[in-house]
Amino acid sequence: MVNTNKPSVKLKVSNLSINYGEASALRDVNLDVYENEIFGIIGPANSGKTSFLKTINRMDIFTPGMKVVGDIIFNGTSLDQWRNVYALRSRIGVVFPLPVGLPLTIYENVALAPRLAGVKNRTELDIIVERCLTRAALWDEVKDRLDSLGSMLSGGQQQRLTIARALSQEPDLLMLDEFSIAVDPVTTMRIEDVLKELKHEMTIILVTNLVQQAYRLADRTAFFLMGDCVEMGNTEDLFSGNVQDERTRDYIEGRFG
Amino acid sequence: MSNERILKTTRQGKPGQGAGDRNLDWYIDKAVQVLVLIAGISAIVFIIGIFTFITKEGISFIFESSYRISAYTIGTLEEKEFPEELLEELEILEGETYVDAAELIIAMEETIGKEATDQYKGLIIEHSVHEPFKVMDFFFSTRWKPTSEWKPTYGAFALIIGTASVTGLAMIVAIPFSLGAAIYIGEFATGKTREALKVLVEMLAAIPSVVWGFIGLSIMNPLIIKAFDVPIGLNVLNAGVILGLMAAPIMATIAEDALKAVPDRYREAAEAMGATRWQVIFKVVLPAAKKGLLAAILLGLGRGFGETMAVLMATGHAINLPTSIFDSVRALTATIAAELGETAVGSDHYRALFTLGIFLFVVTFVINLTADLVVRGVKKG
Ligand SMILES: Nc1ncnc2c1ncn2[C@@H]1O[C@H](COP(=O)(O)OP(=O)(O)O)[C@@H](O)[C@H]1O
Ligand SMILES: [Mg+2]
Numbered sequence: 001m002v003n004t005n006k007p008s009v010k011l012k013v014s015n016l017s018i019n020y021g022e023a024s025a026l027r028d029v030n031l032d033v034y035e036n037e038i039f040g041i042i043g044p045a046n047s048g049k050t051s052f053l054k055t056i057n058r059m060d061i062f063t064p065g066m067k068v069v070g071d072i073i074f075n076g077t078s079l080d081q082w083r084n085v086y087a088l089r090s091r092i093g094v095v096f097p098l099p100v101g102l103p104l105t106i107y108e109n110v111a112l113a114p115r116l117a118g119v120k121n122r123t124e125l126d127i128i129v130e131r132c133l134t135r136a137a138l139w140d141e142v143k144d145r146l147d148s149l150g151s152m153l154s155g156g157q158q159q160r161l162t163i164a165r166a167l168s169q170e171p172d173l174l175m176l177d178e179f180s181i182a183v184d185p186v187t188t189m190r191i192e193d194v195l196k197e198l199k200h201e202m203t204i205i206l207v208t209n210l211v212q213q214a215y216r217l218a219d220r221t222a223f224f225l226m227g228d229c230v231e232m233g234n235t236e237d238l239f240s241g242n243v244q245d246e247r248t249r250d251y252i253e254g255r256f257g
Numbered sequence: 258m259s260n261e262r263i264l265k266t267t268r269q270g271k272p273g274q275g276a277g278d279r280n281l282d283w284y285i286d287k288a289v290q291v292l293v294l295i296a297g298i299s300a301i302v303f304i305i306g307i308f309t310f311i312t313k314e315g316i317s318f319i320f321e322s323s324y325r326i327s328a329y330t331i332g333t334l335e336e337k338e339f340p341e342e343l344l345e346e347l348e349i350l351e352g353e354t355y356v357d358a359a360e361l362i363i364a365m366e367e368t369i370g371k372e373a374t375d376q377y378k379g380l381i382i383e384h385s386v387h388e389p390f391k392v393m394d395f396f397f398s399t400r401w402k403p404t405s406e407w408k409p410t411y412g413a414f415a416l417i418i419g420t421a422s423v424t425g426l427a428m429i430v431a432i433p434f435s436l437g438a439a440i441y442i443g444e445f446a447t448g449k450t451r452e453a454l455k456v457l458v459e460m461l462a463a464i465p466s467v468v469w470g471f472i473g474l475s476i477m478n479p480l481i482i483k484a485f486d487v488p489i490g491l492n493v494l495n496a497g498v499i500l501g502l503m504a505a506p507i508m509a510t511i512a513e514d515a516l517k518a519v520p521d522r523y524r525e526a527a528e529a530m531g532a533t534r535w536q537v538i539f540k541v542v543l544p545a546a547k548k549g550l551l552a553a554i555l556l557g558l559g560r561g562f563g564e565t566m567a568v569l570m571a572t573g574h575a576i577n578l579p580t581s582i583f584d585s586v587r588a589l590t591a592t593i594a595a596e597l598g599e600t601a602v603g604s605d606h607y608r609a610l611f612t613l614g615i616f617l618f619v620v621t622f623v624i625n626l627t628a629d630l631v632v633r634g635v636k637k638g
Contacts (some may be wrong), residue, residue, distance in 0.1 A: 056531060064447070090531030100526040102517075103545040112540060113530050164525070169530055 007034035009073075010173060010203040011056065016070035018051045018060075029070070029229045031222055035174075038195065040218025040235060042211055044256070047224040049207045050097075053175050056205075057092040058085045075172060090117065093166030095176040099158035099183070101150035103164075106133075106142050109150040109161055113169040124252045128168055135198070136164035137190045156187030163191065167198075174198065175205045180213065180239045192217055211252055215239050223248045282421035311618060315611030317356075324361040325386045325605070326350040328406040339377065343369050347381070354605055358382055361494050397611065401587075403596065403606040413616070415576045419586030421492075422579050423568055424561040426497025431505040431557055436550065437510035438505070444538055455513070462506035466566040473499040473571030479558040487583045490625040491573035493583040500561045501573045508557035515549020516542060548631050563621050566588040589613050 011033040018026040023034055026048035041049050051066075058079060060066045072079045074088070080089040090113065102109050110129045111119075117163045129146070133139040138160040142153070150161055159179055166174055176195075180188040195204060195217055208214050214221050215235060222232040223245075231238065231248040243249050250256060331348060346369050355361040365374040365381065386408060398412025442454050473495050481490035519542050527541045543550070565588075573585025574595065593610050600607040 022566065059525070059529060062528065086531045086533050088531075089529060092529075094526075094529040096522065096526065096529075102523055102526060102541055104541070112527070112532075116530065116532055116536055116540070136488045165526075165530070 007037070009033070010035045010075070011205075012071075012073040014071045014073075016052075016055065016068070016072065018048065018055060019067040020051075021065045024227055026224075026227050031229060031232055033203060033205060034220075035203055036156060036199055036201075037219040038199050038206055038217050040214035040221035041205065041207045041224055042209075042214050042221060042251070043082055043224035044236065045209075046058070046226070048227045049224050050177055052224070053177055053205065055208060056173075056175065056203050057089045058082075059089075061085065090169055091172050093171035093174040095159070095162050095174070095179045097178040098161050099155055101153055101158040101161050102150050103149065105147045106150045106153070107146040110164050110168045113165065117169075132164040132167040133161075135167055135194065136160045137194050138164055156183045159183050159187065159244045160191065160194075163194065171202060173203045173205065175207070177207045178209045180208070180210060188213075205254070211254070223251060225251070299354055302427070308618065310603075311611055311614045315613075316610050318605065318608035319392075324355045324358055324382065325353065326361075326381070327386045329386060330381070330384045332407070334380065337380065339380070340373075343373055343515040347519070352615065353601070361385065364365075375559040394412060399576070399578055401592070403600075403609055409605060411605070411612075413589070413613060415578050416587055416589045416592055416613070417616075418578055419572065419576075420562065420568075420588040420590070421587060422493050422582075423496045423500055423572060423588060426559065427495055427500035427504055427561045428554070430498055430501025431508055431561075432554060434501065435508035435553065435557065437511055438494070438509040439516055439550075439553075440538060442509070443513045443516035444534070444542065455510075458506045458509050458513075459533040461611070462510060464503070466503065466564060467570075469499050469503045470567040471571030473501055473567060477571065479514060479582075485583060489573060489585060491571055492583050492585045493579050493604045495573075496568050496571035496588075497582070501565050501566060503564065504561050507560065510555045511553035511556060512546075513548050515546040515553060516547060519545045527612075548634060552628045552632045555624055555631065559621050559624040562624065563590060563617065565594050569594060589617055593617075 009032045013029055013031050013033075016026065016029040017024070024229070029052065041052070043049055051060075054060050054063065054066075055068045056072060056074070056079075060068050074082075075091070079088070099165065104110065107129055110132050111125045114125060114128050119128070128141075130139060133142065138157060141157060142161075150158065153161060159182070163179075179191065183191070192213070195206070198204065204213065206217060218235045220233060221235045221238050223230045223238070225247060230242055230245050233242075233244075238248060239252060241249055265481055311628045325589055326347060326353065331344060331351060334339045334344060334347070348367075349368055353364065355364060362374060365378060369377075395411060395413050396417070397414050398410065399415040399417060400410040400412040402408075438454075438458060442458070446454055461501065474491070477499060478490035481487065481492070481495055485494075500590055523541050523545060524537050527537045532540065568588040569591035572588055574587050574589065574591055575585040576587050577584055580588050593613055596606070597610050600610065
């Protein structure tokens with residue numbers, strides 16, 4: 001299914017730099033993310049991975065002191081020209097490192113985004129909730145207790161709930177930030193399988209602290225190090241030692257980070 | 258300070274003692290435990306003591322019937338052609354209260370003699386004031402006339418309605434104000450503005466109630482008279498607004514704490530979905546904080562219900578069933594405060610005021626208990 005001809009660009013990032021006050025978090029990043037691919041970002045802590053994701057759905061505007069320069073083009077339109085930042089965010093699903101089951105019922109967690117988008121019809125919502133939970137591989141576990149609190153689920157279940165919630169936005173782009181940090185290995189594998197399915201319908205940016213996870217899932221991978229995008233290429237190439245920068249090989253082989 | 262020094266010396270000094278030896282730390286720990294225990298127990302003892310006292314003074318009014326020769330008795334006996342010289346003697350007993358008929362008879366024997374007592378006791382007792390406490394009257398009669406020479410009555414209905422109407426209006430005023438302030442401070446204000454506002458709200462919460470009463474008397478009163486063209490500005494509206502403003506700061510402080518307890522990751526997650534600030538607040542933050550917010554409202558309610566000075570000054574202190582917010586009323590608390598000092602200990606009036614006290618105590622207790630249960634989440638919302 002992967003597009004073998006000229007792939008279309010979903011997200012184009014040019015000359016992106018991020019500062020927190022005086023401190024630089026990311027410098028001059030240029031990269032393209034293609035439609036229907038899983039784009040992996042690896043790198044040690046504090047490399048600027050999370051900051052990068054924040055700028056894409058414009059969460060930077062609520063972070064005091066965060067300054068972004070450069071151009072990001074999403075769906076062919078520069079972010080500066082997105083007149084309604086809320087509409088932009090609703091096109092982009094985000095999964096955070098620690099699962100965030102909102103203090104609502106399981107049902108309402110998933111129904112929230114459609115409700116915000118104006119869906120009121122109960123049957124319609126029922127359908128959305130079931131579909132999203134099924135696709136996030138959680139439906140069977142929770143279908144009998146949709147009215148209990150989402151925050152009462154286990155960590156792994158909450159993370160799948162978060163994914164179901166992100167899917168309920170029907171996003172073009174799904175961004176996951178180290179989703180497996182608080183999730184058991186079995187659930188991690190289940191979510192990875194889910195992502196492999198989802199990529200046929202949307203574009204996925206997968207920030208991960210697990211190098212092997214990028215290897216398993218990503219079509220292409222970027223390596224962020226201390227605020228620089230050191231390397232970017234086909235995952236196959238990176239992991240077979242075909243790299244531009246020695247530090248990439250060292251990191252992938254586990255020599256630091 | 259000195260504790261710190263002692264702790265340090267014991268930690269560093271004299272090593273190598275047996276593992277089971279008790280050192281100074283151990284004794285300090287034990288001593289603190291005992292102190293805290295004493296403080297805790299004495300608090301409980303105090304509360305039980307207060308409750309027992311109020312109950313003891315008031316409960317006899319509820320459960321014992323009392324017999325009393327009142328002006329009403331004398332007047333009625335006069336009409337019944339009761340011998341005049343006996344009547345004069347009997348007047349000595351006027352106002353005295355006896356727990357049962359036997360005691361009244363003994364008192365009669367001492368004043369008008371055994372013979373006259375045997376002859377007239379039936380008539381006297383029949384016309385003495387000896388109503389047992391009537392729950393229905395207490396709760397549903399509007400006649401609070403404890404000092405009536407003729408026939409005192411103790412109907413607290415108007416007082417209960419007075420308190421309820423003022424507290425109700427106060428909540429209508431205070432809930433939007435306090436929640437609005439809490440949302441602004443907690444969700445929108447940042448940095449210095451936020452800190453300044455918090456200090457300001459805490460200062461407002463510390464204004465003594467007599468000052469609020471003064472504001473009611475001297476600012477609100479003429480304002481209401483002018484604005485609404487009513488003869489008197491001391492009424493439900495005045496007291497309700499004053500009480501609402503008074504309760505709002507403390508409610509805002511507690512509500513803001515409740516909002517602050519909602520983790521930021523909830524807000525972030527909702528924002529990332531494309532929710533606007535208001536949607537985040539209404540769909541996520543407020544539902545998540547609802548227990549704390551409810552507790553804030555209930556504590557404000559308890560505060561309003563038990564408030565005395567401000568309502569005494571701003572309600573007009575007139576016994577009245579209000580038909581509009583421009584009617585003067587009288588509150589339970591204000592009644593106790595104004596009347597208790599002028600009653601004889603143990604008299605019906607005195608005991609009736611304590612009965613009001615029991616009622617207040619029970620209601621406040623229920624409100625606070627509910628707030629507590631809400632906070633603990635025993636009650637599922
Ligand atoms: N809100 C913030 N304020 C100030 N500095 C921040 C903030 N968030 C991140 N940083 C800094 O930016 C750098 C990159 O952080 P981050 O994007 O979280 O990296 P990563 O996700 O790769 O661990 C770090 O040095 C971090 O300390
Ligand atoms: Mg991060």
